[in-house]
Amino acid sequence: MNSAGPVSAVLQSERGRLLRSGTAERVTEILREQITGGLLAPGVRLSEESIGEALGVSRNTLREAFRLLSHEGLVVHELHRGVFVRVLTAADVTDLYLLRQVVEGAAVRSAARGELGTLIATVEQAEAAAAGRRWGEVATFDLQFHQELVSLAGSPRLDSLMRRLLAELRLAFHVMSHPGEFHEPYLLRNRSLVSLLQAGRADEAAAELRAYLEDAEAQLLNAFQQRDAGASTERKPQHR
Amino acid sequence: MNSAGPVSAVLQSERGRLLRSGTAERVTEILREQITGGLLAPGVRLSEESIGEALGVSRNTLREAFRLLSHEGLVVHELHRGVFVRVLTAADVTDLYLLRQVVEGAAVRSAARGELGTLIATVEQAEAAAAGRRWGEVATFDLQFHQELVSLAGSPRLDSLMRRLLAELRLAFHVMSHPGEFHEPYLLRNRSLVSLLQAGRADEAAAELRAYLEDAEAQLLNAFQQRDAGASTERKPQHR
DNA sequence: TGTAACCAATCGTTGAACAATCCTTCAAGA
DNA sequence: TCTTGAAGGATTGTTCAACGATTGGTTACA
Numbered sequence: 001m002n003s004a005g006p007v008s009a010v011l012q013s014e015r016g017r018l019l020r021s022g023t024a025e026r027v028t029e030i031l032r033e034q035i036t037g038g039l040l041a042p043g044v045r046l047s048e049e050s051i052g053e054a055l056g057v058s059r060n061t062l063r064e065a066f067r068l069l070s071h072e073g074l075v076v077h078e079l080h081r082g083v084f085v086r087v088l089t090a091a092d093v094t095d096l097y098l099l100r101q102v103v104e105g106a107a108v109r110s111a112a113r114g115e116l117g118t119l120i121a122t123v124e125q126a127e128a129a130a131a132g133r134r135w136g137e138v139a140t141f142d143l144q145f146h147q148e149l150v151s152l153a154g155s156p157r158l159d160s161l162m163r164r165l166l167a168e169l170r171l172a173f174h175v176m177s178h179p180g181e182f183h184e185p186y187l188l189r190n191r192s193l194v195s196l197l198q199a200g201r202a203d204e205a206a207a208e209l210r211a212y213l214e215d216a217e218a219q220l221l222n223a224f225q226q227r228d229a230g231a232s233t234e235r236k237p238q239h240r
Numbered sequence: 241m242n243s244a245g246p247v248s249a250v251l252q253s254e255r256g257r258l259l260r261s262g263t264a265e266r267v268t269e270i271l272r273e274q275i276t277g278g279l280l281a282p283g284v285r286l287s288e289e290s291i292g293e294a295l296g297v298s299r300n301t302l303r304e305a306f307r308l309l310s311h312e313g314l315v316v317h318e319l320h321r322g323v324f325v326r327v328l329t330a331a332d333v334t335d336l337y338l339l340r341q342v343v344e345g346a347a348v349r350s351a352a353r354g355e356l357g358t359l360i361a362t363v364e365q366a367e368a369a370a371a372g373r374r375w376g377e378v379a380t381f382d383l384q385f386h387q388e389l390v391s392l393a394g395s396p397r398l399d400s401l402m403r404r405l406l407a408e409l410r411l412a413f414h415v416m417s418h419p420g421e422f423h424e425p426y427l428l429r430n431r432s433l434v435s436l437l438q439a440g441r442a443d444e445a446a447a448e449l450r451a452y453l454e455d456a457e458a459q460l461l462n463a464f465q466q467r468d469a470g471a472s473t474e475r476k477p478q479h480r
Numbered sequence: 481t482g483t484a485a486c487c488a489a490t491c492g493t494t495g496a497a498c499a500a501t502c503c504t505t506c507a508a509g510a
Numbered sequence: 511t512c513t514t515g516a517a518g519g520a521t522t523g524t525t526c527a528a529c530g531a532t533t534g535g536t537t538a539c540a
Contacts, residue, residue, distance in 0.1 A: 021319055023524070024307070048491070058525045060300045063492090064307050067264070071311045079261055080491055080532045095395050102346040102398070155338050161401065263493070288522070298494045303523090320501045320522055 023057055024064040030055065031065060035074050035085055036170040038179070042087040046075065073168050088172045090224045096169050097217035100146075101210065103162055107150040108206050111197055114152035119197075122148055123190050130187055135180025139173070142183040145190050176223045186216065263297055264304035270295065271305060275314050275325055276410040278419070282327040286315065313408050328412045330464045336409050337457035340386075341450065343402055347390040348446050351437055354392035359437075362388055363430050370427055375420025379413070382423040385430050416463045426452065 031051075034040045052062045070077040077083050126141035143166050150162040173179040189212050196205035271291075274280045292302045310317040317323050328336075366381035383406050390402040413419040429452050436445035 049489095059491095060303075060526090061524060063300075064304055067304050067307050068311055071308055081534095082491070095397050098393070098395050099397050099401075102342060105346075106342040153338070155335050157335050157339050158342070161339075261492095289520095299522090300495090301493060321503095322522065 024061050027055055027057055027062060027065040028068045031069060032074060032167065036167050038174045040085050042085045042171055042174060044085045046083045046085065048082070072164050074171065086171055090221055090228070093172050093217065093220050093224060096165060096172065097213055099165055100213050103150060103158060103165065104146060104209055104213070105206060107153045107158070108209050109202060111149065111152040116194060116198055119145065119148050119194055123187070123194055126187050126190065130184050139180050139183045142186060142190065172220055175227050182219070186212065263301050267295055267297055267302060267305040268308045271309060272314060272407065276407050278414045280325050282325045282411055282414060284325045286323045286325065312404050314411065326411055330461055330468070333412050333457065333460050333464060336405060336412065337453055339405055340453050343390060343398060343405065344386060344449055344453070345446060347393045347398070348449050349442060351389065351392040356434060356438055359385065359388050359434055363427070363434055366427050366430065370424050379420050379423045382426060382430065412460055415467050422459070426456065
């Protein structure tokens, strides 16, 4: 029983890194990265044969990965037709932002007595990236900021929910002409959000967050309206 | 265009049931039912060979189903060891109820202007089941009530989140001696919750819900403490 | 022009095979 | 007695090949 000392505790935290493996999981990660990164555009069909060959895995293993991605909402599985990178609708955006309001709102309320150090660091990284006009990083750090905000709640399930939520949201970002720059104006608001939290003004922080999300949603929906308006004139059959 | 009447709407809602097929999905449903129903007890190992043979599906198909259940948190997948029905900890219960507070709290706030008809019907079905001492049905209708409460928010993602949440929660119920009767005292509170919503007293409804969930969580945690206390004396190796 | 029949491509599922890993057992040694 | 180490069997991880089922497109025909 004395073996359950600090050594054991440290090792236990590392255990996950050892056990986690599995080709299917790794394939899932790769595909998720490609999809959220925009390399696999929404609407594209993911053929079992071609992708399996490209990654050097068998169809069965690939199918396990597809099932996971389908469960996360990043791809859509249509029977006997294959899996397609999901094409989000305006309704999806609305739904995603409703969820963000709920999740991040709850996180902010419980973040008053949290450790804000990592949050501040991320804000500064984002600002540095914006100063250097590295828009890709700006987007990454912006999303990371909100992920860390939720993690202050200390709930594993809220964390993974937020992670999936943001992954889906990245699908939506790709409809815009300049997805990276989209995030830039919100860095100031991230900064002020942290300031309010530091000052312990939780109510104001919640209000600021709500307005933040409403604005971002409106801006995204606007981009979607432009896309849908153009879709009727241009010929751009996603599929079906 | 006149064909897009009520008939079309009904058929469209049923379309999913037609298109959805796939052995893996059906296997997933069966296993999920068995697990949440308690027939496959927490800690039990799900052997690929035996279950595959019992259901008459191949190992590959079964593994796809396992991946989905693992993603839902109903089973735990350990590399090269197999999948096990999840054994929840007290921390899991706390986390699940934190999520319920967030999700159902948000739902109640947006339920004031909702249609409460189905909600009332479910309460009455639960009360009838309780009068007949059909505890299994009481539990089912109680959970259905909360599912319908969330569905008032009109968010597909919130719906599926709540569905998975309740499925996991059922895992926790099985640690109690009389899982069915556990729900009975809460039927009164479901009823009063609806009454408050009908009266448009949203704030009081939210407060009632919060207290409701706090009580249920405490009761569940109590059952878990009893289990963990007994586990140290009895020899009851779940696995490992 | 429209419809029916055909055909190629792909998915859905199965079964078998082999490697990798884990668990159990048992024996050897301190 | 306790720990360590070495088989051995059992189960999972992954691949491969096969065949039926479904889909989408193309051709032939009325």
